Amino acid sequence: MLTIAQKNIVFLVATLLFCISCKENKEEQTTEIITSNYIETEIPVYNFNDLEPLLYTNKDKIYIVNFWAMWCAPCVKELPYLQQLQAKNPDIEILLVSLDFPKDIDTKLKPFLKERNISSKVVLLDDPDANSWIDKINPEWSGAIPFTIIFNNETRKFYERSFENLEDIENEISKNFKQ
Amino acid sequence: MRPEHGDRKGPPPHGENGERKGPPRGGLPEETRTLEEIGGYMIGDTAEDFSLKNVDGSMVSLSDYKDAKGYIVTFTCNECPFSKLYEDRLIALNNTYAPKGYPVIAINSNNPSNEKEGFEAMQKRAEEKGFTFPYLVDEGQKLYTKYGAVRTPNVFLLDQDLKVQYIGTIDDNSKSPEDVKVKYVENAIAALEKGEKPNPSTTKAIGCPIK
Known part of the structure; x- marks a missing residue:
């Protein structure tokens, strides 16, 4: 004693x-x-209500919101294309919404992002009743990821698929958005 | 000390003056592959029976279940974290509802040439977890497009006549079984037992793409 x-x-x-x-x-x-470029040392954990305002803008600049997770292979594959896009277009705002588990933030998610030099803003969406919010994002979305929204104050485009390469994303932007 | 990761801060709104932009404006949503384009069953459609190989080597069809009052056809897989989260709940569903005439039939539609999702890996997973239901390999990956399963896990509750009565998730909390408030599949079965239509008849969930 x-x-x-x-x-x-x-x-x-x-x-x-x-x-x-x-x-x-x-x-x-x-x-x-x-x-390093890695400014986002903290990864906030949001529920859908916290996240929702980040899905809209009243500006004419381009925002990209990408729903992904470390466990989703096609999501991980397309992350470098988003990074390349960001490097070429600093004016585009990219937000990565991770659907990983909050318990893995420090042990897995941060090392994962660091290793891949991911400089975009990352938030973690922890809102288990997905049926209550998937339709609010887009009624056409089945819930499979990756899922990406490209938007500004006038146009919104939804992609329930992964991007093939940098050109694929650039084409979607030039086709749909005035720059 | 680094702040706790559970720390919630209000997100900075993109709009000026912190004003939230209301509902989406501008063009209609565009997707490369909409649910309609993927096709698959709608509520009320009659599902096709199949004959797929089970982890024990036998072939399994819905018509094998002579006394079934319905079928809990579940597209799942070995590796998806959301599928894993529901394995114990699938076993529990089967143990409760198979004796009442609603067996679970699990199908893995991922490409079997993927080592982690292939037949041997499925056999291993079924044994490790002690699946009490068949776990079938969708060789050729044809069944999931026919059904319109878009992610794992994804349940199709069929009635006795193979009519699709419910499509969606098992319950409203994938991550934490003890926090579940609504058991969608169980409620749907209860509705069928009363001769009613399940409500809701479709739900969505985050899941892994079938690849």
């Missing part, structure tokens, strides 16, 4: 360690932002 004094010391040491680790992490985060 520990005496009260010993307990206090343990607590003090623990607090100190805790503070040091805070500091280290902060520094690490700052360096991360400076040295």
Whole structure:
């Protein structure tokens, strides 16, 4: 059994360690932002109501919202094409909506994004009653992913399929949107 | 310390003044492949019987079930996380409803040449989980397009005459069985038992594409 004094010391040491680790992490985060494109160090977890405003805009710039997950092979395959598009067109706003599990954010999702140098904004949609929100996004959507919305204030296009390559996405944009 | 990932912040709205843009404006939705184009069964259509190989090597058809009052035909697979989340619930469904005349018949329509989804992998999965229902391989991948299964898992509840009575998900919470509020398939069976139409007759869910 520990005496009260010993307990206090343990607590003090623990607090100190805790503070040091805070500091280290902060520094690490700052360096991360400076040295890499990967600005999104935090991945917010949203329900559908949180997400919905991000699916609309009153601006004429182009937004792309891509529903994906690490477990979905065709989704993972098309991520590089979205990254290429982003690199060529910094004005296009890309949002990756991950349907992965919240418990995997730190252990799997962040390393996955880092490894692939994914610089787009990522949010995780955790709203299990999908039947209640799939139709609100698009009644034609079956719920299979990948699923992508390309939109601005005038036009909305839905894609329940994966993109074949960068040109495929570029064609869809040039065909449907004035730039 | 990094913030907890469960931390919810309100999303920054894209619109100015934080105003949310209402319902979609502009052109009609366009898709490359709509549900209509994929085809498949609608509620009330009569489903075709099939003869597919089970993990035990036998061939299974709906007509083998002489006393069935209906069939819980479920497109699923080995690897999809959403399919895995529902494996135990499928077993439970079969154990409860097969004796009442509504057996579960699980079908894997993924390309069997995919090592992780092929016949041997299916046999292994069925054994590991102790499936109490047939797990059939859709060689040639023809059945899922006929049914219009678009993702896994996807249930087609057929009545005695093979009429499609319900299409969709098993319940309203894939991730957490203990938080389920609505059991769609069980409710649909209860409706059939009362001679009523299931309501809802279709539901959607996030799932894996069949490939």
